[in-house]
Amino acid sequence: MMSERVHQLLELADDELVIGWRDSEWTGIAPTLEEDVAFSSIAQNEIGHARAAYEIAAAELGTTADELAFNRQPSEYRCAPLVELRLLDWAHAIARRYLYEQADRIRIQALMSSDDSEIAGLATKIDREETYHRMHAELWADRLRDEPRFKQAIDDLRPYLDGNRESRTAEFAELWDEMTSVRRSIPGAEW
Secondary structure, three states: OOOHHHHHHHHHHHHHHHHHHHHHOOOOOOOOHHHHHHHHHHHHHHHHHHHHHHHHHHHHHOOOHHHHHHOOOHHHOOOOHHHHOOOOOHHHHHHHHHHHHHHHHHHHHHHHOOOOHHHHHHHHHHHHHHHHHHHHHHHHHHHHOOOHHHHHHHHHHHHHHOOOOOOOOHHHHHHHHHHHHHHHHOOOOOO
16 A cells, blocks of 8 residues: 555655656747747756656655556556546647646645655745746746737646646657656666
């Protein structure tokens, strides 16, 4: 049975890994060069946050961060359905980033108040970088707030915020296959 601590860490890590992966899909195709760089940087931060949370969980579970990130079956991931979606429409990508950052702010604030000093410390460190992610998302949301496509994107994605973390979206199977293909190509290999 997984402890509540590990459960919290895996939800955080899985969300951050998957949204980082999804944000990285904008590299080279964002509407401007500046956004190529911004989304790449945000993606790198999110994956770094995932790594840090996986490290703490791995120590408790007697495994490694890489094994937690890439050796589990799709049904074992604890990510929110919102982060799983492949969104190659800018309005939807910004809407997701905006909705995710709002929800993530609540989670990070709760974790910063944790009695567990290791989790509180990790959340405090993450929050320093997430401040910039929130600013980026809020600036874009302000810029697009009157755009019908953006309003529709928010409405389309809002239901995914509260989706079941125990069931995967159709897009996740393809993503999982892509994320884990290298590790599965030569089981047991050390990269």
